[in-house]
Amino acid sequence: MLLLVPLSTRAEEVVLGLSSDKVSITTSFDGSDLLIFGAVKREAPIVEDPPIEVVITVSGPFEPVMVRRKDRRAGIWVNTDAVEVDLAPSFYAVASSGPLDEVLSATENLRHNVTINRAIRLVGAPPSITDAYNFTEALVRIRTRSDLYQRLEGAVAVDEHTLFRTSISMPANLTEGSYVTRIFLTRSGNVVSQYETLIDVQKVGLERWIFELSREQPMVYGLLSLFIAVAAGWGASAGFALLRR
Numbered sequence: 001m002l003l004l005v006p007l008s009t010r011a012e013e014v015v016l017g018l019s020s021d022k023v024s025i026t027t028s029f030d031g032s033d034l035l036i037f038g039a040v041k042r043e044a045p046i047v048e049d050p051p052i053e054v055v056i057t058v059s060g061p062f063e064p065v066m067v068r069r070k071d072r073r074a075g076i077w078v079n080t081d082a083v084e085v086d087l088a089p090s091f092y093a094v095a096s097s098g099p100l101d102e103v104l105s106a107t108e109n110l111r112h113n114v115t116i117n118r119a120i121r122l123v124g125a126p127p128s129i130t131d132a133y134n135f136t137e138a139l140v141r142i143r144t145r146s147d148l149y150q151r152l153e154g155a156v157a158v159d160e161h162t163l164f165r166t167s168i169s170m171p172a173n174l175t176e177g178s179y180v181t182r183i184f185l186t187r188s189g190n191v192v193s194q195y196e197t198l199i200d201v202q203k204v205g206l207e208r209w210i211f212e213l214s215r216e217q218p219m220v221y222g223l224l225s226l227f228i229a230v231a232a233g234w235g236a237s238a239g240f241a242l243l244r245r
Contacts, residue, residue: 012052013041014183014195031172034058034199037165040185046161047187053096053103054156054164055184057114058199060091061177062121067135083135087121090175092143095152095166105189112184112191116140116149147171174201 016038036056065088069081094115096103104114113119122136129135143149148171156166179199185192 011042011044011192012185013193014185015039015041016183016195016197032170034168034170035165036168036181036183037163038183039164040162040193042162048161050188052158052161052192053098053186054158055094055096055100055104055114055186056156056166056168057095057119057180057182057184058091058093058168059089059119059180059182060175060201061179062087062089063175064088065139067139069135069138081129083122083129083132085120085136085139086123088139089119090177091148091170091179092116092119093150093152093168095150095155095168097154097156097158097164099153100151103186103189104184104191108184108186108189108191112182112194114184116151146173148173170201176202 016036036058040052065085067083067085071080094100100109100115109115109118117136117140120136120139122132140149144151147169150168152166152168156164158164179201181197181199183195185194
């Protein structure tokens with residue numbers, strides 16, 4: 001699939017391609033690699049110095065997250081403080097053609113919310129919490145370990161100042177919804193062109209049927225779950241009884 005940016009006044013524009021604009025989650029889904037590729041369309045000769053750089057972000061649905069802190073009290077780990085992060089992406093990957101601090105200025109990062117920390121929104125915290133920033137850092141750290149947050153500096157290859165490509169690994173524990181993909185062309189840290197498109201992530205097949213049943217008919221879903229549990233227990237018991245004979 002090839003998507004063109006409908007811009008005609010800029011000297012440099014993005015022409016984008018995706019290996020797929022849809023990710024299907026099935027019972028056997030164990031992750032997927034998303035290939036993002038494209039080119040820089042120009043109406044003037046190539047400017048090699050300073051070179052064009054590319055920054056790509058993929059973000060999943062945003063949701064509030066409760067982050068809790070544990071302390072050891074009387075030899076037991078207990079929850080002591082909690083901060084609700086107003087909005088955080090369920091998945092976020094940012095890939096760049098070089099070190100982010102070099103290819104994107106702090107001003108442009110502030111304007112477009114490109115880096116992981118800028119994508120997370122923490123408006124306020126209880127007055128008793130004086131280090132709310134640590135809770136955001138903890139959220140980033142936990143989700144980074146699960147591959148839900150990825151900072152991929154130098155992962156975007158740019159050929160002949162025109163063609164670019166990167167691959168982003170989508171983990172198995174994805175949240176359903178629309179995933180926003182953004183591409184930024186930068187020069188000297190400033191954004192000269194940008195483009196945005198969506199990737200649809202949905203459960204399909206048996207996964208979709210079970211999900212919809214649990215939401216639309218919770219009583220039937222509960223009875224079905226109970227029946228399956230009883231049948232599985234009876235089947236296991238009968239199997240062991242046959243083995244003893």
